[in-house]
């Protein structure tokens with residue numbers, strides 16, 4: 001036998017330091033970590049309802065935030081669709097361009113961006129926390145691959161059917177009428193939370209499938225229970241509309257399925273804060289980040305309106 005030594009690499013268990021106070025999500029002003037430049041500004045802070053809106057780039061902001069501090073993340077990232085194309089809105093031909101933030105920088109750079117923000121989200125997720133990411137065919141494969149590269153454990157791909165999807169004007173494709181939401185745990189060791197009984201009960205006693213369809217009655221119910229001041233469309237006009245606003249019912253179901261009362265929810269691309277509105281109505285804590293001030297203002301208005309409303313029932317309408 002040769003005298004060669006076999007080197008054993010002993011894998012070190014990762015130690016998590018979970019912060020005691022969940023809303024201490026970001027490092028406080030006094031912390032030395034920022035150097036000269038703070039990566040965000042506090043746009044809105046309402047401690048009595050546990051909600052904060054931060055203005056800044058989500059990657060830089062999250063890289064300065066406490067690790068292992070967030071229970072659930074919902075992310076609706078840029079789909080990189082603003083490439084000068086056209087679509088149909090309210091029967092009219094309109095540009096698909098949503099803003100500079102939605103412009104593609106090419107396949108590889110877009111994928112690198114997805115890897116980076118997902119890595120930043122993974123760091124702040126608690127060990128048993130989960131992340132939901134919505135996307136269409138244009139971005140979701142990159143997101144899924146980036147999740148696998150980063151070591152997330154993909155739990156489900158939810159297909160969400162959009163009943164009122166706009167027609168395809170070119171008539172060279174099928175109508176895009178679905179979106180995918182990927183649900184993933186922080187890593188393979190995570191013991192993620194799933195409110196299986198509630199989802200089953202909401203689905204009339206049957207296991208809920210990964211195919212979601214919100215019908216007219218659900219939307220009406222949502223309007224009645226959530227938008228009590230006026231119908232959703234009037235509300236949207238009143239506050240202004242985000243070009244890629246998600247339906248409240250989608251976020252309600254996601255939050256009910258994967259979080260408990262009082263949990264902290266983060267939305268790194270919050271836009272008009274549909275996530276924040278659902279979080280307020282369901283008694284969860286919320287931190288939203290967006291780089292655009294106009295969207296944060298819209299978020300603030302919607303959140304303040306939601307705060308004034310009574311919490312919605314947990315069981316009505318989720319199937």
Ligand SMILES: C[S@@+](CC[C@H](N)C(=O)[O-])C[C@H]1O[C@@H](n2cnc3c(N)ncnc32)[C@H](O)[C@@H]1O
Nearest residue numbers: 057058076101244245246269271272274290291
């Ligand atoms: C698809 S929209 C989210 C819409 C939101 N789900 C809603 O219901 O209103 C994406 C948002 O991400 C913001 N954004 C894009 N890149 C960002 C970045 N690097 N950091 C923070 N926000 C960003 C955009 O300003 C935009 O409002």
